[in-house]
Amino acid sequence: xxxxxxxxxxxxxxxxxxxxxxxxxxxxxxxxxxxxxxxxxxxxxxxxxxxxxxxxxxxxxxxxxxxxxxxxxxxxxxxxxxxxxxxxxxxxxxxxxxxxxxxxxxxxxxxxxxxxxxxxxxxxxxxxxxxxxxxxxxxxxxxxxxxxxxxxxxxxxxxxxxxxxxxxxxxxxxxxxxxxxxxxxxxxxxxxxxxxxxxxxxxxxxxxxxxxxxxxxxxxxxxxxxxxxxxxxxxxxxxxxxxxxxxxxxxxxxxxxxxxxxxxxxxxxxxxxxxxxxxxxxxxxxxxxxxxxxxxxxxxxxxxxxxxxxxxxxxxxxxxxxxxxxxxxxxxxxxxxxxxxxxxxxxxxxxxxxxxxxxxxxxxxxxxxxxxxxxxxxxxxxxxxxxxxxxxxxxxxxxxxxxxxxxxxxxxxxxxxxxxxxxxxxxxxxxxxxxxxxxxxxxxxxx
Amino acid sequence: xxxxxxxxxxxxxxxxxxxxxxxxxxxxxxxxxxxxxxxxxxxxxxxxxxxxxxxxxxxxxxxxxxxxxxxxxxxxxxxxxxxxxxxxxxxxxxxxxxxxxxxxxxxxxxxxxxxxxxxxxxxxxxxxxxxxxxxxxxxxxxxxxxxxxxxxxxxxxxxxxxxxxxxxxxxxxxxxxxxxxxxxxxxxxxxxxxxxxxxxxxxxxxxxxxxxxxxxxxxxxxxxxxxxxxxxxxxxxxxxxxxxxxxxxxxxxxxxxxxxxxxxxxxxxxxxxx
Numbered sequence: 001x002x003x004x005x006x007x008x009x010x011x012x013x014x015x016x017x018x019x020x021x022x023x024x025x026x027x028x029x030x031x032x033x034x035x036x037x038x039x040x041x042x043x044x045x046x047x048x049x050x051x052x053x054x055x056x057x058x059x060x061x062x063x064x065x066x067x068x069x070x071x072x073x074x075x076x077x078x079x080x081x082x083x084x085x086x087x088x089x090x091x092x093x094x095x096x097x098x099x100x101x102x103x104x105x106x107x108x109x110x111x112x113x114x115x116x117x118x119x120x121x122x123x124x125x126x127x128x129x130x131x132x133x134x135x136x137x138x139x140x141x142x143x144x145x146x147x148x149x150x151x152x153x154x155x156x157x158x159x160x161x162x163x164x165x166x167x168x169x170x171x172x173x174x175x176x177x178x179x180x181x182x183x184x185x186x187x188x189x190x191x192x193x194x195x196x197x198x199x200x201x202x203x204x205x206x207x208x209x210x211x212x213x214x215x216x217x218x219x220x221x222x223x224x225x226x227x228x229x230x231x232x233x234x235x236x237x238x239x240x241x242x243x244x245x246x247x248x249x250x251x252x253x254x255x256x257x258x259x260x261x262x263x264x265x266x267x268x269x270x271x272x273x274x275x276x277x278x279x280x281x282x283x284x285x286x287x288x289x290x291x292x293x294x295x296x297x298x299x300x301x302x303x304x305x306x307x308x309x310x311x312x313x314x315x316x317x318x319x320x321x322x323x324x325x326x327x328x329x330x331x332x333x334x335x336x337x338x339x340x341x342x343x344x345x346x347x348x349x350x351x352x353x354x355x356x357x358x359x360x361x362x363x364x365x366x367x368x369x370x371x372x373x374x375x376x377x378x379x380x381x382x383x384x385x386x387x388x389x390x391x392x393x394x395x396x397x398x399x400x401x402x403x404x405x406x407x408x409x410x411x412x413x414x415x416x417x418x419x420x421x422x423x424x425x426x427x428x429x430x431x432x433x434x435x436x437x438x439x440x441x442x443x444x445x446x447x
Numbered sequence: 448x449x450x451x452x453x454x455x456x457x458x459x460x461x462x463x464x465x466x467x468x469x470x471x472x473x474x475x476x477x478x479x480x481x482x483x484x485x486x487x488x489x490x491x492x493x494x495x496x497x498x499x500x501x502x503x504x505x506x507x508x509x510x511x512x513x514x515x516x517x518x519x520x521x522x523x524x525x526x527x528x529x530x531x532x533x534x535x536x537x538x539x540x541x542x543x544x545x546x547x548x549x550x551x552x553x554x555x556x557x558x559x560x561x562x563x564x565x566x567x568x569x570x571x572x573x574x575x576x577x578x579x580x581x582x583x584x585x586x587x588x589x590x591x592x593x594x595x596x597x598x599x600x601x602x603x604x605x606x607x608x609x610x611x612x613x614x615x616x617x618x619x620x621x622x623x624x625x626x627x628x629x630x631x632x633x634x635x636x637x638x639x640x641x642x643x644x645x646x647x648x649x650x651x652x653x654x655x656x657x658x659x660x661x662x663x664x665x666x667x668x669x670x671x672x673x674x675x676x677x678x679x680x681x682x683x684x685x686x687x688x689x690x691x692x693x694x695x696x697x698x699x700x701x702x703x704x705x706x707x708x709x710x711x712x713x714x715x716x717x718x719x720x721x
Contacts (some may be wrong), residue, residue, distance in 0.1 A: 017679060021675060
């Protein structure tokens with residue numbers, strides 16, 4: 001297997017380090033250049049040549065660009081090859097062992113100590129009690145050539161921690177792919193009182209949900225310092241003409257779930273504004289217009305050359321209360337914009353010259369609630385992968401595979417007990433642990 | 448007495464602790480070493496009391512929440528975690544010369560806090576009103592603290608390596624190397640858990656567990672740097688100088704994830720400007 005150069009490349013640690021650092025370094029780009037904005041913003045910001053290069057490399061949505069996905073795929077591939085390459089060694093280390101402490105094995109072990117006691121004093125159950133109490137309840141016992149061998153294989157699964165972590169990354173990847181193929185993300189804006197069942201997908205296009213939501217109410221509340229306290233939508237869920245549930249509250253951190261689709265409180269706004277204004281002739285005092293107008297629709301006066309259009313309406317403009325931004329349209333001259341306030345009816349007549357005075361009387365508008373809509377059939381697989389990752393990391397870092405041997409050999413007068421132990425990592429600490437265990441074993445034997 | 452004034456007092460106590468650790472580093476006098484540990488411990492206890500006081504004060508304001516919601520509170524929590532993890536390592540391994548190299552972080556952080564960071568108790572905006580807040584912040588900051596400790600030890604490693612005669616009293620390079628690994632072995636699973644709890648929360652609040660927001664991306668960059676550290680160590684046997692370098696690089700990435708992203712880039716985690 002190792003002779004194949006392709007296999008060699010894909011299972012090399014150099015590739016792992018290269019990929020890890022490449023992903024880490026290139027990821028920085030996307031945190032500096034804002035991602036996934038409308039194209040026009042990038043065109044305005046960059047020179048045409050720079051724009052072309054950045055566009056070619058997909059920098060404006062770099063985490064989904066071909067080369068970034070290729071790097072992620074390379075990492076996964078590398079991880080699979082490495083795991084396959086080393087699996088057999090790890091497996092053998094964990095499960096294939098010499099339960100007999102022969103002299104050949106004895107030579108290879110760093111930590112070993114011997115104790116000799118008179119044969120009369122030797123009680124085999126003392127040794128077994130020591131193993132059960134101090135090391136592990138499960139051990140292997142063999143008797144050959146008049147010698148008794150004990151073998152304890154403790155935390156043999158610890159060596160597999162890394163494989164669990166690697167497997168978890170693959171599982172998370174699978175979950176993410178399932179989500180991106182069979183799931184969708186989108187948004188829906190529902191004005192209060194209206195019912196809607198079609199969402200706008202994130203990548204463009206629309207999608208009917210197969211059921212409908214009616215927005216009964218939307219409320220936003222604020223703390224004293226002006227920061228938002230709560231956004232709350234109240235909706236009714238309607239499926240095939242039947243009301244499934246009434247008065248469901250959707251808030252931030254309180255989504256609604258139905259048929260695998262989830263709705264999240266994301267934004268809000270106002271819609272359907274009607275502004276009531278009066279236009280008066282300054283000289284004659286005659287009312288030339290009195291009624292409701294829509295934002296952006298011009299209002300004619302009795303002078304065919306002059307019209308007014310409300311450009312914007314705000315319920316509370318810079319603390320001045322209801323305010324409208326009005327534009328005066330005169331044929332052949334540039335537009336002129338000015339403000340009128342409901343609270344200050346004299347403001348317009350005092351601050352602006354001209355034939356007509358505009359009064360803001362009232363305004364009607366309603367809120368719409370903006371909901372994020374998401375379906376992700378892969379999400380539970382992702383959580384399972386995350387759970388496995390933590391299990392794997394804890395196994396890898398906090399458990400260590402340890403092996404202990406005890407060999408009891410006897411002659412006419414005395415018994416020789418040889419205690420040996422090995423652990424692959426952290427040799428300094430293990431030596432200390434081994435010595436402590438040996439002292440305890442001595443106490444057991446001399447009891 | 449308010450929690451804020453207690454936090455200022457703690458800044459001075461930590462400074463004394465740092466100063467004593469530094470004295471101990473140069474003169475290895477037993478009394479100063481005891482004073483250093485004592486003041487670090489006393490500071491920690493006062494700080495934990497102040498933490499709970501601030502929690503209570505927020506209820507008095509009518510919008511009670513655990514003080515983990517803005518830049519000031521998170522920096523304070525970071526210092527609590529760093530001192531806690533450091534003291535655990537000191538008691539466990541009985542090594543005091545690292546002290547000055549770790550205590551410098553809480554001292555600088557708290558000084559920065561009291562000079563530049565607004566410390567008002569603010570109500571929670573809707574996105575933060577979640578039980579995930581505590582789990583996410585605690586795991587992230589425990590990992591940051593563990594990485595801060597490993598960075599401090601790495602600096603010590605470089606000192607010992609460059610001037611072995613001058614710093615003969617610094618524990619052996621082998622021991623330092625082991626400690627660097629151990630603090631990263633604690634930090635890495637915690638960082639993973641921090642990222643996972645953040646993803647779970649994001650999924651619960653917005654319906655997306657990963658959106659390549661700058662904070663998320665930088666936490667992943669940090670994760671990759673430490674993953675590289677671990678792989679290089681386990682399979683290539685990168686130890687000593689190379690490992691110490693990667694550990695310092697990793698902590699630089701932690702600092703950028705934590706502060707750089709919020710102060711320099713925009714995204715979901717912005718604390719607002721200072």
